[in-house]
Amino acid sequence: MRKTLLAAASIVSAVLITGVDAQKVDWRIFTEPFVSTAQAQDIDWQKVDDILGRKPAVGGDVRRYGFPRSDLAVTLDGVSIRPALALGGWVAFKPMQGGAMVMGDLVLLDSEINPVMAKMIANGLEITAVHNHLLRAKPETFYMHIGGHGDPVKLATAIHDALAESKTPLTVAAATAPPPAIDLDTAQLDQIIGVKGQANGGVYQFNVPRRDPITEDGMPLSPVGPMGVAIGINFQPTGGGKAAITGDFVLTSDEVNPVISALRSHGIDVSALHSHMLDEQPRLFFMHFWANDDAIQLAKGLRAALDKTASTKS
Known part of the structure; x- marks a missing residue:
């Protein structure tokens, strides 16, 4: 920030002293860092919270609202799926010039897809x-990924409707009991995954960022976790040191x-391979997976897969 201010001061001084045509100066080199902050200050986030009926998790300048399908009783291979494992719909707002960018991943039944889609459009x-x-x-x-930009209050209203x-x-139920303990060796899982x-809600979750920056329509998608472009790995204990795992790898084509x-x-198991966005750079593919077995052995398998990607490791 200090370097940016000094750069701005230097350019302004040069324009004033030399008479350089201000129209020819690329003012973006010092204005872009302020766009997000300025826009965030102009947005009435309380209205967005009220419309969506919940408070967000805030990471950096991104506000992420969770819409878990706690109303559904989904089972897979005898495992009762917790919302945090694979039913956690969300939308994330990031300030940008002209308002905010919104991205999201909504969990729907097949009968809900087209009514929701029609309203979105x-x-x-x-x-x-x-x-x-x-x-x-x-x-x-099924999972519907959405995007848009503009007035965040109008975007929130569109999503709610x-x-x-x-x-x-659409309302957040009061917690009636604490979430179950994570009956896994989480320290060893941390060490293996890196x-x-x-x-979160009886599920042990990892977000593994990629090393390369990711943009959508030229807008940096950061922080990557809240914007849904970190590799997501979830462990739900199933007893006896076992866990059901799912999530998605964020991959370039050569990594698939x-x-x-x-x-x-x-x-x-590999359960899906597809895109989530339309105009991201680099082009990304999302690979979903599933298994229910010894948690440590599964973690080692996931680590072997992560080693094939340009992802970070602490």
């Missing part, structure tokens, strides 16, 4: 993907098949 939001993440789950769930076409809970995990081979060679 009518209110100016984009649909960037619709697909499965899991196989053999009962009932089947669209979700009202589904049975997604980043620190976090407990090496990661498939690494997962399959460690007994981890």
